[in-house]
Amino acid sequence: xxxxxxxxxxxxxxxxxxxxxxxxxxxxxxxxxxxxxxxxxxxxxxxxxxxxxxxxxxxxxxxxxxxxxxxxxxxxxxxxxxxxxxxxxxxxxxxxxxxxxxxxxxxxxxxxxxxxxxxxxxxxxxxxxxxxxxxxxxxxxxxxxxxxxxxxxxxxxxxxxxxxxxxxxxxxxxxxxxxxxxxxxxxxxxxxxxxxxxxxxxxxxxxxxxxxxxxxxxxxxxxxxxxxxxxxxxxxxxxxxxxxxxxxxxxxxxxxxxxxxxxxxxxx
Amino acid sequence: xxxxxxxxxxxxxxxxxxxxxxxxxxxxxxxxxxxxxxxxxxxxxxxxxxxxxxxxxxxxxxxxxxxxxxxxxxxxxxxxxxxxxxxxxxxxxxxxxxxxxxxxxxxxxxxxxxxxxxxxxxxxxxxxxxxxxxxxxxxxxxxxxxxxxxxxxxxxxxxxxxxxxxxxxxxxxxxxxxxxxxxxxxxxxxxxxxxxxxxxxxxxxxxxxxxxxxxxxxxxxxxxxxxxxxxxxxxxxxxxxxxxxxxxxxxxxxxxxxxxxxxxxxxxxxxxxxxxxxxxxxxxxxxxxxxxxxxxxxxxxxxxxxxxxxxxxxxxxxxxxxxxxxxxxxxxxxxxxxxxxxxxxxxxxxxx
Amino acid sequence: xxxxxxxxxxxxxxxxxxxxxxxxxxxxxxxxxxxxxxxxxxxxxxxxxxxxxxxxxxxxxxxxxxxxxxxxxxxxxxxxxxxxxxxxxxxxxxxxxxxxxxxxxxxxxxxxxxxxxxxxxxxxxxxxxxxxxxxxxxxxxxxxxxxxxxxxxxxxxxxxxxxxxxxxxxxxxxxxxxxxxxxxxxxxxxxxxxxxxxxxxxxxxxxxxxxxxxxxxxxxxxxxxxx
Numbered sequence: 001x002x003x004x005x006x007x008x009x010x011x012x013x014x015x016x017x018x019x020x021x022x023x024x025x026x027x028x029x030x031x032x033x034x035x036x037x038x039x040x041x042x043x044x045x046x047x048x049x050x051x052x053x054x055x056x057x058x059x060x061x062x063x064x065x066x067x068x069x070x071x072x073x074x075x076x077x078x079x080x081x082x083x084x085x086x087x088x089x090x091x092x093x094x095x096x097x098x099x100x101x102x103x104x105x106x107x108x109x110x111x112x113x114x115x116x117x118x119x120x121x122x123x124x125x126x127x128x129x130x131x132x133x134x135x136x137x138x139x140x141x142x143x144x145x146x147x148x149x150x151x152x153x154x155x156x157x158x159x160x161x162x163x164x165x166x167x168x169x170x171x172x173x174x175x176x177x178x179x180x181x182x183x184x185x186x187x188x189x190x191x192x193x194x195x196x197x198x199x200x201x202x203x204x205x206x207x208x209x210x211x212x213x214x215x216x217x218x219x220x221x222x223x224x225x226x227x228x229x230x231x232x233x234x235x236x237x238x239x240x241x242x243x244x245x246x247x248x249x250x251x252x253x254x255x256x257x258x259x260x261x262x263x264x265x266x267x268x
Numbered sequence: 269x270x271x272x273x274x275x276x277x278x279x280x281x282x283x284x285x286x287x288x289x290x291x292x293x294x295x296x297x298x299x300x301x302x303x304x305x306x307x308x309x310x311x312x313x314x315x316x317x318x319x320x321x322x323x324x325x326x327x328x329x330x331x332x333x334x335x336x337x338x339x340x341x342x343x344x345x346x347x348x349x350x351x352x353x354x355x356x357x358x359x360x361x362x363x364x365x366x367x368x369x370x371x372x373x374x375x376x377x378x379x380x381x382x383x384x385x386x387x388x389x390x391x392x393x394x395x396x397x398x399x400x401x402x403x404x405x406x407x408x409x410x411x412x413x414x415x416x417x418x419x420x421x422x423x424x425x426x427x428x429x430x431x432x433x434x435x436x437x438x439x440x441x442x443x444x445x446x447x448x449x450x451x452x453x454x455x456x457x458x459x460x461x462x463x464x465x466x467x468x469x470x471x472x473x474x475x476x477x478x479x480x481x482x483x484x485x486x487x488x489x490x491x492x493x494x495x496x497x498x499x500x501x502x503x504x505x506x507x508x509x510x511x512x513x514x515x516x517x518x519x520x521x522x523x524x525x526x527x528x529x530x531x532x533x534x535x536x537x538x539x540x541x542x543x544x545x546x547x548x549x550x551x552x553x554x555x556x557x558x559x560x561x562x563x564x565x566x567x568x569x570x571x572x573x574x575x576x577x578x579x580x581x582x583x584x585x586x587x588x589x590x591x592x593x594x595x596x597x598x599x600x601x602x603x604x605x606x607x608x609x610x611x612x613x614x615x616x617x618x619x620x
Numbered sequence: 621x622x623x624x625x626x627x628x629x630x631x632x633x634x635x636x637x638x639x640x641x642x643x644x645x646x647x648x649x650x651x652x653x654x655x656x657x658x659x660x661x662x663x664x665x666x667x668x669x670x671x672x673x674x675x676x677x678x679x680x681x682x683x684x685x686x687x688x689x690x691x692x693x694x695x696x697x698x699x700x701x702x703x704x705x706x707x708x709x710x711x712x713x714x715x716x717x718x719x720x721x722x723x724x725x726x727x728x729x730x731x732x733x734x735x736x737x738x739x740x741x742x743x744x745x746x747x748x749x750x751x752x753x754x755x756x757x758x759x760x761x762x763x764x765x766x767x768x769x770x771x772x773x774x775x776x777x778x779x780x781x782x783x784x785x786x787x788x789x790x791x792x793x794x795x796x797x798x799x800x801x802x803x804x805x806x807x808x809x810x811x812x813x814x815x816x817x818x819x820x821x822x823x824x825x826x827x828x829x830x831x832x833x834x835x836x837x838x839x840x841x842x843x844x845x846x847x
Contacts, residue, residue: 077806146704151787153805179704179786182804190786194687195703315738341741348742354735358757368743417743 039068041241042088044079046095047183048120048157048202049228052261053093056254066248067241075183077154083108083233090236091245093117093228096156100229110239114231116266117249118258121203122160122223125212127194133215136168139198144177148190148199151180156226157187161200164222188212202226204262227266269420271453275321275331277311284308284477286321294447296468296485297457298500303474305457306351309423312455313348314341325421325453347414347422352430353406355398361385361409362394368417384412388446404435411446420452427456428463440466461502465489473497494620495537502541504588509538509617517617522587523579526555527612537618542572544614545589547599551607555615558605559584564596571596575608624790625798626817628709632794633774636713640774641767643714644721648729649751670719677716678783685711685784708785709792713774721770728762729755761833768829772822 045053050073060066072079072089080099083089084106092109094100103109126133132143139147150158158180165171179196181187184205190196192211199212206214230249232242248254255265270291277284284304288295297305310316312323312330320333330339355364362381369377385391388408398406407427414422427443428436444467447454458464464471464485471488473481481488481497492498495506507521517528519538528538548556562574570590577584589608591599599606647666651659669677685702686692695702702708732755740750756763778796785792787801795818802811 075804077804081806145701148786151801151804153807154801155804179788179792180801181787182782182801190704192688193682194693195682195786313738313742315741341738342744342746344742345744346742348739350735350739352735354733354739356736356739356754367740367745370744370749413739413743 039066039238039241041067041069041090041236041238041245042072043069043091043093043242043245044072044074044083044087044089045091045093046076046079046156046228047073047185048095048204049073049093049118051208052118052204052258052263055261056249056257059253059257060245060248065244067238067245069245075154076156086235088237089233090238090242091230091232093230094156095120095226095228096159097224097227097229098156098159100231103231103233108234110232110234110236113243113246114229115246115250116227117230117246117254118228119264119266120226120228120262121220121264122157122164122200122218122226123203123206124198124215124218125188125191125201125206126198126215127191128211128213130197130213133198135216136165136170136218138215139170139174139177144197146179146190146196147174147177148179148181148187148196150184150187150200151182155181155183157184157200157202160223160226161218163224164200164218167222202262207262228263269326269453271325271421273308273312273321273323275311275318275323275333277307277316277318277321279307279316282477284311285479286311287479288472288482290453290470292469293450293452294454294456294468294470296464296471297455297474298459298461298464298471299474300459300500302476304477305459305474306425308474309348309425309455309457312421313346313423314339314344315348328420345417345419347417347419349407349410349414349422349424349427351426353398353410355406355409355413357398359397360394361390361396361398361401364398364409365412365416367413380416384416387449388412389442403431404439407431407439408442411443415446415450422447422450422452422454424454424456426458428458428460443467461500471501473500475500489541490614491616492539492618494618495539498537498539498616498618503539504542505545506537506539507585509535511535511617519585522577522585523583524557524577526557526610526615528615528617529612530617534619535617536620538615539618540610540615542588542590544611545587546609546611547589547591547595547602548607548609553609555610555612556607557584557610559587559608560604561606562586566593569593575606577608578605622789625793625795625814626821628706628791628793629775629795629818630821632706632709632713633771636710636717636774637767637771639710639714640717640721640770641763644718644766644770645725645729645756645763647722648725649755652726652729666722667719669716670723674716674777674779675783676779678712678780681712681715681780681784703784704786704788704792706785706791709781709794712780712784713777716777716780717770717773720773721766724766724769725759725763728759728766731762732758761836764829764832768825771825775818775821775825 053071057069076094076096076099079092080102083092083103092103100114104114124133124136132141133139138144149161152158152162162171165174179190181190184201187199187201188205188209191199192209203217206212230246232239232246236242272289274287284307286308297308299305307316311318314330317338318331321331323331329337330344331337356367365384366377366381369380385394388411390405390408390412393401393405398409401409428440431439440463447467456464456468468485470483471485472479473488475496481493488497489501492501492503498506507519509517509519511533512518512525515527515529516525517535517538518525550556551558558578559575562576564571564573570592573589573591575587575589577587579585587608682703683689684691685695687696687703692703702711736754737750740754776796778800781794782797787793787797795814799811799814802814
C-alpha cells in the first residue's frame with residue numbers, strides 16, 4: 001500500500017517537474033545559442049502580415065547569423081497596448097501609422113529605426129461568384145443585407161474602410177447594415193461563409209482564399225494609404241537582432257515575397 | 269367481494285411471489301423488513317408492475333400479464349396510506365383530503381371533505397398545513413384522503429410505525445373504528461404482529477419474497493405451518509421433535525416428552541407460546557415438568573420468565589414463559605423446583 | 621451615451637432565460653422518469669454546451685445555422701436570417717445556458733419526495749396534473765435558483781454571441797461585446813462603465829432572489845407560528 005502511494009507521489013512530481021525541466025533545458029539551450037549568435041527576437045506584428053512574415057521567417061531560417069523571429073500576431077491596437085504595458089517585444093510591425101505614432105510619442109521606439117516595409121490596398125470583397133456588387137454604390141441595394149468591416153476604433157482595416165466610405169458619402173446610409181469584426185480575418189470568414197454579403201479587407205487577405213472574389217479596389221484617394229511601419233522597441237532585449245531582421249524586411253529579396261502575397265511596395 | 273392476486277415481481281436480485289385469494293375484509297401482511305410487504309401493496313396499487321401474473325378485485329381486472337392488461341395507478345381506484353403519510357406539504361388539510369375528488373363539483377367535494385374531517389375528528393384543522401399537525405393527526409388526514417374517493421380496496425403501509433409509542437394504542441383504536449365502517453377490502457402491512465392480529469381477519473406471512481402462510485389469524489397463530497412462521501408470529505418456544513406414538517412427541521431441544529393434540533408422522537418441530545405456559549402445584553399431571561428459574565425481566569404489564577427444564581437425565585432445554593404481574597407475585601416465592609404445565613391444547617406441531 | 625448595450629443585454633437575457641426555464645424544466649421532468657444507457661448519453665449531449673468553450677459553441681452554431689451550410693442556407697431562403705440578427709443573441713445565450721437550467725432543474729425535481737407523486741397517482745391524478753400541482757410547486761425554490769443562474773450566465777455570454785450574432789451596435793452588441801470592443805479600442809473608461817453596469821444588473825438579480833427567498837421563508841414561519 002505504501003509502495004504504491006510513494007510511486008504515485010513520485011510520478012506526480014515527475015509529471016509536474018518535466019515541463020519545468022524541459023523549459024529550462026530548452027531555455028538554457030536557446031539562451032546559449034541565442035547568446036552565442038544573438039538570434040532570437042520577439043516580433044509583434046499585425047495579423048494581416050501573418051502569412052507573409054511566416055514565409056519570410058522560413059526564408060532566412062538556417063542562414064548564418066540570421067535572427068530567429070518568434071511572432072506574436074494580433075490586432076495592432078492590442079499589440080500597442082501590450083508594448084505600452086511593458087511586454088517584452090523586440091520589433092513591432094503595425095498595420096497602420098496610428099499605433100506606431102502613439103508609441104513614438106511615448107518614446108518607446110529606438111530612435112532612427114522606424115521605416116515602412118510594405119503597403120496594402122483596401123478592397124471590397126463578396127462571396128465567390130456573387131455578382132450583386134460591382135461598385136461601391138451597389139452596396140445600397142436591398143439584396144446587400146450585411147456588410148462586414150473591422151471595428152474602426154480598434155482595427156486599422158476598419159478605420160480605412162470607414163474613411164473610404166465617408167469620402168464616398170456612403171458611410172451614413174450604409175450604417176444599419178454594418179457588422180463589426182474584431183479583426184480582418186473575421187471579416188473574411190463572414191463573407192466567405194456568405195453570412196455577410198460584402199466586406200472590406202486588404203487585398204492580401206482577399207487573395208488568401210478562393211471563397212471570396214474582389215468586387216473592386218477602393219479608390220486610393222478615398223483613404224489614407226495603407227502602410228506597415230516597423231520599428232525596433234527601445235527596451236528590446238535583442239536590438240541588434242531586431243535591426244538585422246528589419247533590414248532583411250526592407251531588402252529587395254523580401255520585397256519580392258511581399259509582392260507574391262499581394263502587398264504593394266511601401267509608398268514613398 | 270373477492271380479491272385475487274397471483275404474481276411475480278422483481279427488483280434487482282430480489283424477487284417476490286405472491287398468491288392470495290380472499291373474500292374477507294381485512295387481510296394483514298406480516299413480515300420482517302425486506303420481506304416484500306410494501307412491494308406487494310405497490311403492485312396492487314399499480315405503483316409497480318409485476319413481471320407476470322394477475323390481480324383482480326371483484327369483477328375488475330387490475331393487472332393481467334397474459335391478457336395485456338395493466339391499469340395505471342390513477343385508474344385503479346385504490347386508497348393508499350403511505351408509511352410516512354405523503355401529505356402534500358403545500359396544501360391544506362382540506363385540500364389534501366379533497367385531492368382525489370377533482371372530478372366532483374365544488375359543492376359536493378366540499379361536502380364530502382367536511383364529512384370526512386368530521387368522521388376523523390379533524391373538524392377544526394381543515395385550514396391547517398400538514399407541518400402544523402401532530403403525527404396522529406397527520407395519520408388521520410392520510411386515512412381521510414385515501415377514503416375520500418370511496419375506494420374498493422384500502423392499502424395501508426405500516427400506518428402505525430411512524431407514531432410515538434404512546435400514541436399507537438389510541439390511534440389503533442381509532443383506526444379500528446374507521447376500518448369497521450369501511451366496506452371494501454383492507455390490506456394492512458406491518459412488521460408488528462400485535463397490530464396485525466388486532467386489526468385483521470386473515471394473515472399473510474411473508475419472508476424473503478415468499479408466502480409462508482396464509483389463512484385466518486387464529487389458525488395461523490394456533491397452528492403455524494412451520495417453525496419460521498411460528499417465530500414470525502412471536503412464538504418463543506420451539507424445539508425439534510419426533511413423534512413417538514399417537515399424540516406424544518419427543519422434544520429434543522427441551523429434553524422432554526410431551527402430549528401434543530394432533531401429532532402426525534410428519535412431525536419435525538413442536539412449539540408452544542410463552543403465554544400458554546402455566547405454573548402448577550401438581551407435579552404429576554400431563555405435560556407437567558420440573559424446571560428452575562434462570563432469570564426474569566419485566567415489561568410494563570407482564571413478567572417474562574426464562575426457565576431451565578430439568579428434562580430427562582438433567583439435560584433439559586430452555587423455555588420462555590409470560591405471566592401477568594399478579595400471577596408472578598403468587599409464584600415468586602415458591603420453593604424450587606417449580607413445575608410448569610404445557611397445556612396440550614396449545615402445544616402445536618409442525619412439519620418443518 | 622448610447623444605452624443600447626444595456627437594453628439589448630436585458631432583452632436577450634430575459635428572453636433566453638424564459639425560453640431556457642421552460643425548455644430546461646420540461647427536459648428535466650421528462651428525463652427523470654426514464655432510465656437506461658440511451659438517456660445517460662442524452663445527458664451528455666444536453667450538458668455539452670457547458671463543457672465546451674463558448675467560442676466553440678458559437679462556432680458549432682454557426683456551422684449549423686450559417687449560410688454556408690445546407691440548413692442555414694435553407695433557412696436563409698425562407699427568410700430566416702439568423703446569423704447577425706438579434707434572435708441570434710438569444711439563441712447563443714440559450715444554448716450556452718441550457719445545461720445549467722437542465723442540471724439544476726433535475727436536482728430540484730428529484731428532491732421532491734417520490735411518495736408524494738405516488739400518492740397523487742393513487743388519487744387519480746394524471747401526469748400533467750401531478751407536474752403542475754405537485755412537482756413544480758415543490759421544486760420551485762430550486763428551479764428559481766436555476767433561473768437566476770441562467771440569467772446571470774446569459775447576461776455574461778461573449779464567445780458564442782460574438783460568433784453567431786456578430787458585433788452590431790444597436791442590434792446585437794450586448795454588454796460583454798461592448799466591453800470587449802471598448803478594450804480593443806483602448807477605451808478603458810468605457811470598458812469600466814459597461815462592466816459596472818453588468819455587475820450592477822447581476823447584483824440586482826441576485827438581490828431579488830435573496831429577498832424573495834427570505835419572503836417565502838418568512839411566510840412559512842408565520843404559518844407555523846399560528847399554533
